[in-house]
Amino acid sequence: MTDTIRISVDAMGGDNGPRIAIHGARLALRERKNTSFIFHGPQPILAPLLEEFAELKPVSTIKHCEVVIAMDEKPSQALRKGKNTSSMWNALQSVKDGEADVAVSGGNTGALMAMATFCLRPIEGISRPAIAAIWPTMRSDIVVLDVGATIGGDARQLVDFSILGAALARALFDQDKPTIGLLNIGTEEVKGLDSIKEAGKILAAASGSGFTYHGFVEGDDLGKGTVDVIVTEGFTGNIALKTAEGTARQVGWYLRQALSANWMSKLGALFATSALRALRRKMDPRTVNGGVFLGLNGIVIKSHGGTDEIGYKSALGLAYEMARSRLIDKIGEGMKQFPISAVPSIPTPEPEAKPA
Known part of the structure; x- marks a missing residue:
């Protein structure tokens, strides 16, 4: 019998209310029976929903709290308002206290990162x-980080992200030495910011210590899957993520327009129904919903705030896999193989990159 994975859920985080979180939990439970849930939020709101989704009741607990962090609150305000009292904080505290293995929230990303960092604390050396x-x-599937936690980053931080990303790839893909690439404006060693070039030298020297360093990769490698882990700072990573999501929707719109243009295209679509359904599933961002907060003394999954129950189910599934695969232990193992605390920082600001 597999041990039960305990998931702590900020039921009030997100754009669409707690029903999405609880409905998503029901769908997740159907796929992974050895799961239990702690839902954080107002008891009068959550209890009727559990009555509606009755199969969740035997494996669920409600922890009452009345404070909810708004999606537009600044992280500093959210931390002052919600520490020890909000559904978001309490979801994280359950992980810290050992009541849960992983926390999930669809709430304010900045607030969640601030609270997670304050509550769970960064891993020593990160x-x-x-x-x-x-x-x-x-x-x-590959791992891409950072996609929004930081703006800018020196060589030390890029190396940190590489070690964290390699640990996540080992946990997800069961690989001993996943390949790592640094996102750059070209693959040549002379291109890019000084921080990227310095991080590349450090990773090249350490290649083999829990990962294999591939070198620089470019934007088109994100779709090719050239490496298992692509590393960049959060400003660039977030733009890449939103661009990919928008491109997927754009291609889907083009396809729908083309298949409904006339009776011949509609007939062709009818014959290709099964293939089109498979394509739709592959391009559906809900199936890969969930960002992993890496570098903390606990596992936190950020669900997209505007997702539906299908997307929330995906985030909960990712949370389950991260806890089951002992992600925190694997990060610790990676740090022992390559002591990143010895990596120097590169002064900022950096010189402007030359055009490709």
């Missing part, structure tokens, strides 16, 4: 936490 996304490619 300069900054990062948000990692699971990215579908033409080859297989």
Whole structure:
């Protein structure tokens, strides 16, 4: 019998209310029976929903709290308002206290990162936490980080992210030495910012210590799946993530327009129904919903705030897999193989990159 994975859920986080979180939990439970849930939020709101989704009741607990962090609150305000009292904080506290194995929230990203950093604290030797996304490619899923936790980053931080990303890839893909690439404006060693070039030298020297350093990769490698882990700072990573999501929707719109243009295209679509359904599932961002907060003494999953129950189910599934695969232990193992605390920081500001 597999041990039960305990998931702590900020039921009030997100744009669409607690029904999405609880409905998503019901769908997740159907796929992974050895799961239990702690839902944080107002008892009068959550209790009737559990009555509605009755199969969840035997494996669920409600922890009452009345404070809810708004999606537009500044992180500093959210921390002052919600520490020890909000559904978001209490979801994280359950992980810290050992009541849950992993926390999930669809709430305010900045507030969640601030609270998670304050509550769970960064792992010793990690300069900054990062948000990692699971990215579908033409080859297989890969890990991309950071996708929004930080703006800018020196060589030390990029190396930190590389070690964290490699640990996540080992946990997800069961690989001993996942390949790592640094996102750059070209693959040549002379291109890019000084921080990227310095991080590349450090990773090249350490290649083999729990990962294999591939070198620099470019934007099109995100779709090709050239490496298992692509590392960048949060400003660039977030733009890449939102661009990919927008492109997927754009391609889907083009396809729908083309298939409904006339009776011949409609007939062709009818014959290709099964293939089109498979394509729709592959391009559906809900199936890869969930960013992993890496570098903390606990596992936190950030669900997209505007997702539906299908997307929330995906985030909960990711949370389950992260807890089951002992992600925190694997990060610790990676740090022992490559002591990143010895990596120097590169002064900022940096010189402007030359055009490709």
